[in-house]
Amino acid sequence: MKRAFPILAVLTALLLTYSTYQALVVAPTERTMGDVQRIFYYHVPSAWTAFCLFFVNLIASLTYLLRKSSKADALAVAAAEVGVVFCTIVLITGPIWARPVWGIWWTWDLRLTLTLVLWLIYVSYLVLRRFSDSSQTPKLAAVLAIFGALDVPLVYFSIWFFRTQHPQPVIGNGGSLDPRMLHAFLINLFAFSCFGAMVCWWRYRLELLHREVEEMESLESLRGVTQ
Amino acid sequence: MSLLRSITLATLTKDIRLEWRSRDAINSMLFFSLLVVVIFSFSFDPNAEESREIAGGLIWVAFLFAAVVALNQTWARELRNQVLDAYRASPAPANALFVAKALGNFILVSLLEAVMAPLFMIFYNLRALGPAWQLIPVAILGTWALVVNGTFFAAMSLRTRSREIMLPLLLFPISIPAVQSMVEATRILLAGDGSARFWIVLLLTYDVVFTTACLALFETILQAE
Numbered sequence: 001m002k003r004a005f006p007i008l009a010v011l012t013a014l015l016l017t018y019s020t021y022q023a024l025v026v027a028p029t030e031r032t033m034g035d036v037q038r039i040f041y042y043h044v045p046s047a048w049t050a051f052c053l054f055f056v057n058l059i060a061s062l063t064y065l066l067r068k069s070s071k072a073d074a075l076a077v078a079a080a081e082v083g084v085v086f087c088t089i090v091l092i093t094g095p096i097w098a099r100p101v102w103g104i105w106w107t108w109d110l111r112l113t114l115t116l117v118l119w120l121i122y123v124s125y126l127v128l129r130r131f132s133d134s135s136q137t138p139k140l141a142a143v144l145a146i147f148g149a150l151d152v153p154l155v156y157f158s159i160w161f162f163r164t165q166h167p168q169p170v171i172g173n174g175g176s177l178d179p180r181m182l183h184a185f186l187i188n189l190f191a192f193s194c195f196g197a198m199v200c201w202w203r204y205r206l207e208l209l210h211r212e213v214e215e216m217e218s219l220e221s222l223r224g225v226t227q
Numbered sequence: 228m229s230l231l232r233s234i235t236l237a238t239l240t241k242d243i244r245l246e247w248r249s250r251d252a253i254n255s256m257l258f259f260s261l262l263v264v265v266i267f268s269f270s271f272d273p274n275a276e277e278s279r280e281i282a283g284g285l286i287w288v289a290f291l292f293a294a295v296v297a298l299n300q301t302w303a304r305e306l307r308n309q310v311l312d313a314y315r316a317s318p319a320p321a322n323a324l325f326v327a328k329a330l331g332n333f334i335l336v337s338l339l340e341a342v343m344a345p346l347f348m349i350f351y352n353l354r355a356l357g358p359a360w361q362l363i364p365v366a367i368l369g370t371w372a373l374v375v376n377g378t379f380f381a382a383m384s385l386r387t388r389s390r391e392i393m394l395p396l397l398l399f400p401i402s403i404p405a406v407q408s409m410v411e412a413t414r415i416l417l418a419g420d421g422s423a424r425f426w427i428v429l430l431l432t433y434d435v436v437f438t439t440a441c442l443a444l445f446e447t448i449l450q451a452e
Contacts, residue, residue, distance in 0.1 A: 065447070124396050124399075128383075128396075128397060131387040133388065134386050134451075136386055139451045140387075143383065143447060144383070147440060151400075154404040154429065154432065154433055154436070155404045158408060161425050161426075161429075162411070
């Protein structure tokens with residue numbers, strides 16, 4: 001597994017280079033929005049990666065509660081941290097696009113609000129992990145992850161109903177999509193998924209090593225006490 | 228079932244009696260929410276016609292902040308003489324303790340609302356234009372939504388550093404849909420535009436989902452040490 005990592009990293013780097021070339025050079029410029037539309041090739045794949053990672057976090061948290069495996073917890077930490085980073089990218093690139101196109105930085109639209117609330121929930125998850133230093137942190141964090149997951153559909157419905165009362169700018173403009181645009185988008189989606197998975201895997205291994213070191217240190221100090 | 232009920236009742240009466248004798252939580256909550264209401268009155272012109280539009284938000288935010296004051300003290304009493312450890316060692320079901328604590332907080336926050344809501348009405352010259360009786364289910368469901376998760380997260384933050392600040396950090400993100408429902412329902416009922424049914428149903432769903440989740444997971448949290 002350790003050997004596989006550099007190969008995967010090189011492949012991901014190549015893929016990202018290719019996808020960037022596709023997004024910035026090959027894909028045609030959008031007629032009404034202009035070049036700023038190209039941010040979509042990064043914005044949407046980041047969102048997709050973030051949501052996938054949050055889902056991985058939920059599955060890992062459930063696994064931890066059922067099996068009590070330390071590896072599942074390490075995966076949950078890694079997925080949540082990397083997910084928050086990607087979610088932050090989404091929340092930053094969104095307004096950059098929205099300002100010239102919609103004329104506003106932010107609107108309380110369904111997708112925007114849902115992403116923001118999800119980001120808030122996962123930041124609170126990371127804060128909990130940070131502030132809790134007992135050996136029970138994984139258990140508390142896993143429970144919070146489940147609460148967060150239960151919250152998402154409720155947030156969805158509350159904003160969905162709110163939105164039907166207050167019309168908002170519409171995303172998605174119909175019409176036909178240039179095949180080169182679709183190609184660039186799909187390549188970027190794939191590249192970002194690989195990138196997210198790679199970073200998450202790296203963070204997961206780091207977390208395992210970190211725990212190993214901690215365990216050895218506590219054993220060491222215990223030995224010091226007994227001598 | 229009778230064991231569950233008797234333990235719940237015993238814990239609840241004990242908490243209420245302690246609170247009745249000291250009146251620590253209720254007094255600090257009342258004064259705190261009074262301060263919030265007064266500060267809001269200075270920040271937003273309470274005599275404006277729009278006050279009906281924003282009052283729902285103000286009143287619930289004031290209650291949310293005040294509830295955190297009470298929720299933070301929920302478990303502190305049990306920590307002092309290792310009561311929680313004794314409880315953990317006893318064969319009493321964990322959920323009885325949770326239900327008792329949640330009900331205790333519910334009574335406390337309801338009491339606060341009963342005192343503060345009329346005051347709020349006076350300060351902001353409010354008069355409900357919609358069906359006012361619907362404010363009662365909104366208040367009951369909304370208070371339970373805050374209290375059930377608040378009691379749970381307060382138990383969770385016992386294991387963390389600086390636990391007083393931890394509770395709102397955990398509680399607020401999860402409470403966003405509940406707060407939005409309470410605020411919207413109250414606004415609709417005060418301004419009398421449309422029906423608040425969707426928001427009441429959403430609050431009910433929130434309550435059912437999270438009460439179930441709390442009861443299912445509280446044992447895990449209580450035993451985590």
